[in-house]
Amino acid sequence: MTQNNLKNITVTVNGKEHSLSVEPRMLLSDVLRDELGLTGTHVGCEHGICGACTVMMDERPVRSCLVFGVQADQAKILTVEGLSNADDTLHPLQEAFREKHGLQCGFCTPGFLITACHFLEENPHPSREEIREGISGNLCRCTGYQNIVDAVEMAAEMLSKDKKSETDQCTVQAMQP
Amino acid sequence: MKPAVFEYHCPSTLEEALQLLDEYGYDAKIMSGGQSLIPMMNMRLARPKTLIDINHIKELNYIRVTDSDIQIGGLTRHYQLQQSKEIEQICPLITEGVKLIGHDQIRSRGTLGGSVVHADPTAELPVILSTLGATVTLASTEGSRTVTTDEFFMTFLTTTIEMNEMLVSVQIPRPSANTGFAIDEFTLRKGDFAIVLAAASVTLDEQGRVKSAVLGLGGVDGVPVILDEVTAGLIGYIPDRNLIAECCNKIGELVDPEPDIHASGEYRRDLCITYAARVLELAAERAIKQ
Ligand SMILES: Cc1cc2nc3c(=O)[nH]c(=O)nc-3n(C[C@H](O)[C@H](O)[C@H](O)COP(=O)(O)OP(=O)(O)OC[C@H]3O[C@@H](n4cnc5c(N)ncnc54)[C@H](O)[C@@H]3O)c2cc1C
Ligand code: FES
Numbered sequence A: 001m002t003q004n005n006l007k008n009i010t011v012t013v014n015g016k017e018h019s020l021s022v023e024p025r026m027l028l029s030d031v032l033r034d035e036l037g038l039t040g041t042h043v044g045c046e047h048g049i050c051g052a053c054t055v056m057m058d059e060r061p062v063r064s065c066l067v068f069g070v071q072a073d074q075a076k077i078l079t080v081e082g083l084s085n086a087d088d089t090l091h092p093l094q095e096a097f098r099e100k101h102g103l104q105c106g107f108c109t110p111g112f113l114i115t116a117c118h119f120l121e122e123n124p125h126p127s128r129e130e131i132r133e134g135i136s137g138n139l140c141r142c143t144g145y146q147n148i149v150d151a152v153e154m155a156a157e158m159l160s161k162d163k164k165s166e167t168d169q170c171t172v173q174a175m176q177p
Numbered sequence B: 001m002k003p004a005v006f007e008y009h010c011p012s013t014l015e016e017a018l019q020l021l022d023e024y025g026y027d028a029k030i031m032s033g034g035q036s037l038i039p040m041m042n043m044r045l046a047r048p049k050t051l052i053d054i055n056h057i058k059e060l061n062y063i064r065v066t067d068s069d070i071q072i073g074g075l076t077r078h079y080q081l082q083q084s085k086e087i088e089q090i091c092p093l094i095t096e097g098v099k100l101i102g103h104d105q106i107r108s109r110g111t112l113g114g115s116v117v118h119a120d121p122t123a124e125l126p127v128i129l130s131t132l133g134a135t136v137t138l139a140s141t142e143g144s145r146t147v148t149t150d151e152f153f154m155t156f157l158t159t160t161i162e163m164n165e166m167l168v169s170v171q172i173p174r175p176s177a178n179t180g181f182a183i184d185e186f187t188l189r190k191g192d193f194a195i196v197l198a199a200a201s202v203t204l205d206e207q208g209r210v211k212s213a214v215l216g217l218g219g220v221d222g223v224p225v226i227l228d229e230v231t232a233g234l235i236g237y238i239p240d241r242n243l244i245a246e247c248c249n250k251i252g253e254l255v256d257p258e259p260d261i262h263a264s265g266e267y268r269r270d271l272c273i274t275y276a277a278r279v280l281e282l283a284a285e286r287a288i289k290q
């Protein structure tokens, strides 16, 4: 690997600021996993098809395999590690995935959680059909879709019942210093 | 697999970007949303020596509506088009069509300029722009020029853009009153690229007769196909299902799509007829309601 081409970036991941040097060809998914040790973000296809690498970047879900790390300079990133609360209690989506058996091998799960988190922010009371559409950019090789839809449905109910739901919003957490 | 080594530039003005493009010539590649380019680089199908990342050129990200047209900057992202209330009101074909592009995660990054320059014949935006009679503005250090979509799209993934040029904006004539739009596509799964894609615009006169109509198809040739031969049969008539079906039957003789692993040429041709009739009917219905 040539090291002469490094760029300095500062990126805020799950509320914590990191300054590091990266090769421009390094994908954001690799920066998260290899440079920052945040291996929750999974890499499946590396060409945008599977959705396993989905993270939030400046309040929008993105494929971290289709963004270079250098492009995340000054950005705010939320990965699956940032979903649970500081006291380690799970995010309602994580609870719902556990409750409804929304994961089998769990490889696709981080991508689904981030995707669903954004989806429920935009559409807090979705129909099952809308949930299907909302998660259509994520593939589960264990084909656990039925239970994933159940889990997102349950999380929507939990979030809307939860009076504190504001504090469970992904973007709010990602913004915290 | 990882992209090959490249030199990275991240200009913040258009002028800077154009100068870099001039300087590096054939070695350079513009990167906009990266949603088509990065997959190709990840698989090393593309190995640009120099990457000019235009994501920080704020002057290329805008939606402006004037009395005569809608002007959209090349860096405007799919989700921004999807969320624009102004566009939804004036030209809902764009809103409806953009929702069909990939998934949320792709629309977060993908841009109008990237989609148009990438020129995939099954992509939504090229067909939409062709149906709307849009023009495309290209700039280089030598100046800028504006071309019609017909002059722009050449064949599969190929346009008439020059090596030192960048797409800076797209202009769409403001649709006239009493115009209805529709777009629909056949995909194997939600969010996939279309096998066949059809878009229509129908304008009625005071008596409810068709004043003008445009039918655009994607996935049947290397470029978006506009079939005036089909819509000519509607002009002057009150549109109804039978008339539309009759006109659309002509499509069988007008298109000759290539087969691929997803669909035979025959099947694509049938899909064209079905989807063309569907969008023309819906567009006419929406024009009536206005
Ligand atoms: C999983 C997946 C599903 C998808 N599904 C669809 C779909 O259903 N429909 C669809 O239409 N698209 C789809 N796409 C493609 C997506 O819409 C891309 O955003 C788009 O085709 C390219 O736009 P971009 O901004 O990402 O361009 P980039 O990837 O950055 O660039 C594409 C090409 O255009 C050139 N370029 C970019 N901007 C300019 C400019 N301003 N001037 C000159 N050259 C430029 C680049 O050099 C490159 O050659 C999908 C992509 C993925 C990964
Ligand atoms: S690894 Fe990024 S979409 Fe598959």
Ligand code: FES
Pocket: A102, A103, A104, A105, A106, A107, A108, A109, A139, A140, A141, A142, A143, A144
């Ligand atoms: S649970 Fe195994 S890939 Fe989805």
